[in-house]
Amino acid sequence: MTISPTWTARLSTAGLLLLSAVPVVAGASRVAGLAAGAQSTPDTARFVEAPAPVVAHIIGATLFCVLGAFQFHRGFRRRRPGWHRITGRVLVPCGLAAALSGIWMTLFYPLPEHDGARFGILGIERLVLGAVMAAAIVISLRAILRRDIVRHRAWMIRGYAIGLGAGTQVLTLMPWMLTVGEPGAFGRSMLMGAGWLINIVVAEWIIRRPAAARARRARPVLTGGTAGASPGR
Template sequence: MTTTSARPGWLLPAGLILFSLVPVLAGAARVGQLSTGAQITPDNARFFASPVPVVVHIVTVSVYALLSAFQFAPGLRRRRPGWHRAAGRLLVPSGMLAASAGLWMTLFYPHPPSTGWLLTVFRLVFGSAWILFLVLGFTAIRRWDVVRHRAWMMRAYAVGMGAGTQLFTLAPMLAFGSPDRLSVALGHLAGWVINVVVAEWLIRRPTRRAGVSGPLIPALETR
């Protein structure tokens, strides 16, 4: 009975780990190209010219994505609060570094042909929002405000995992040829918006579990 009741609590983390494999595997392939000296093309020349930012971004995003998924397991948070807090201490700087490296690449890497000014603006807005949400989540838990902490960390995760959803929002466009810059920008925007809308729904929905106050969302506690 215990095993059966525990399974639903692990379905969401397991699904998020699978979801996280999209950016993680894509990043691993990019690091593999850089480490093995793959052929330089117009699409990857900027990474070979300045590999440190992209490697930092890939490594920290991978840590952030995989560890964050376990924060959605309520049983693990209850049984191992020490692990939960330790993971939070690693997740916050990982997310900050990932977002900062992403902003650096947006500002200073040469833009490929598919990237226009609108996508650049979107990346700057959501990259900055990722950092802001992490800061707000961290400061909230320092005040022992668990509810706000959980909400801001959920929003940070939604923005940080935009690349996973963007695979699905961009794939239909790519299937029918080479989309223009506006379509690419809107496809990226749709990925972020979908994640944020789902996060807000989870944050604001009333709890259905007796004896639990506040929304049922993950806490990345750092205190």
């Protein structure tokens, strides 16, 4: 049974939305709690005292991940090019808000103990990947303004992969927590880093796949061990 490209695109979009579901629901719960006047506890004091960065991060990341999932549906882009352009104008500020607020929170929020030192492994991961995500979005924007669609697509995929890290981190953290328990600072940094790494590897595979396919199609066919040799010789 062969799956049609349309169904492949639909399944990919559904998969991205499913991957976004847990962090989106958790983020919505956090924002709702802050709006309702949540009580300050040791775990939430930083959010209650300075809610703007975390609210900007949650809203920006939610829109970036959910709307972005539809941007990668080729058939949807072709049928609704206007939607693709309008949504792109929303995604750029949302993605930058998510990346830059994430950097701000890493630098200035009091961090929970399980995150380790501010400039420990997890802190460095967040700072570096937040900066790369912001840079990827800016490069993608500059590329589309120059009508360089291939470069625009590649860098937006990279930015989206990093932004979707929280979804994949559910898959890397949750099994460990259910079977072993709460990881320490080092284990947490490794498991969260694994979530980002998985997304980055998949993104690079997606980016390079069309070029590899073109190279295979352009490869000369060898007959009888010699290119261009006739069967009778």
